[in-house]
Amino acid sequence: MKNFKFLLPIVALILILVSSCEGDDDIEDNFIPARDRAEENIDSTLEVERYLTTHFYNYEEFENPPAGFDFKIRFDTIAGANSDKTPLIQHPNLYSKMVQDRVNEDVSYNLYYLKVVEGQGDQPSFPDIVRINYEGTYVVDEVGINENKLFDSSVTPIQFDLTSIVNGLQDALIEFNAGTGFINNNDGTVSYEGFGVGAVFMQSGLGYYVNPPPGSAVTIPVYSQLIFTFQLFETEVGDQDGDGVPSVLEDVNGNGLEEDDDTDSDNRSNYVDPDDDGDGRPTSDEIEINEDGTITFPDTDADGIVDYLDSDS
Ligand SMILES: [Ca+2]
Ligand SMILES: [Ca+2]
Ligand SMILES: [Ca+2]
Ligand SMILES: [Ca+2]
Structure with a gap:
């Protein structure tokens, strides 16, 4: 009996393939429906929580910043010399909140975010315009592998419309405050002060789901959980x-x-x-x-x- 529930989706898939093959001119011959968003949410959340259980962040560097520290969040596996580190899921800087799915209003996600530095300037609203540094990774969670891989990052602070970025990042950034201002350095760069520093660990439904961004240098698998780290420098009303x-x-x-x-x-x-x-x-x-x-x-x-x-x- 136990196998029945696994059989059913396969039978359904075969039926779809058979029926779609009947029309030769059907441009959707190879169409496979996207997974149910509520069911995917369950698996996605477990995957995110596995990552949070098996990894820690460089909290010691933030507690006692070494000379020249860039105030960027880095993750590493709890293993070997790092066996005694506090896992993300147990760290007091990890928060979560319920966030609504944008496609199916009956689905909501428990979205985890790490508030390392709250920031001392203005707090953005969800449709505002922000300037941030960021690093985007996707989670690989297979037998014996649990890690995240880089797919995008900013070189210099970049301005974003919060309504056009990936939803989970929008949902996280509004929990932080921007900086209080910046100073001009002699080399033409600027240094921001009092800015927020954080990360977000999002289920694929708040990320790209079945539509990873085309043309990105790294191919992000469908249904990937995403992790973004960021520094929030400026915000203005959208x-x-x-x-x-x-x-x-x-x-x-x-x-x-x-x-x-x-x-x-x-x-x-x-x-x-x-x-x-x-x-x-x-x-x-x-x-x-x-x-x-x-x-x-x-x-x-x-x-x-x-x-x-x-x-x-
Ligand atoms: Ca509304
Ligand atoms: Ca209208
Ligand atoms: Ca308007
Ligand atoms: Ca009118």
Whole structure:
């Protein structure tokens, strides 16, 4: 009986292949449906937790920074000379929070992140623009192997729109604060001060799932768990559609996700829709920017719905 549950998916797969072969012109002949996101979440989380159990980070360097320390997080396996190190999963700097899947709202992830330095500047909101250093790796978890491999990293601090980066990284960065400023060095580089330093360990559903970025130098396997380490230097308020309404205010349902608010149902989320209510008047004409930079939202027909979200005013 035990084998039945393993047999079923194979039978289902054969049926799909057989039925898809019937149409020679079917361009989706080799289409294999993506795994169920809820089921994959379970396996992904176990894989992430195995990594957190078998690895530690360079916490001793952060506690007593050696001369010239770059304040970057590095991981290593708990083994040999490092057998007595504190595993990530037991370290007091490891946190987790529940994060909603962007595809299936019934799925949520227990997202782990490591807060090594919180940072002393401003805290970004989820649709803001940040400047960071980062290193992206994917987890290889096979028999006898449990490690992460580098696929991307910044050479110098780089600016990112939090709404266009991988979701798990967006979810983690908003838990940190940017730096307090920078000083210009004689060699033309800048040194940031008071910045946040952290890492995030994300399930594939918050990463690339079945769509690893094309054209990257390293091929990331589908369903890979991802780990990013980062330094958060700067943050500024995002207004992706330039309509004058900061994107954080375009999260009308207030759930902390920018993707699922579309007042006029035109398949353009409010944060990228310059006419949020679809009445033909640009949002920028339906709000008032005051001299001190604050925004007034008129409600001309006094129905409790501000003009830029009210299609009949
Ligand atoms: Ca906007
Ligand atoms: Ca929302
Ligand atoms: Ca819209
Ligand atoms: Ca409008």
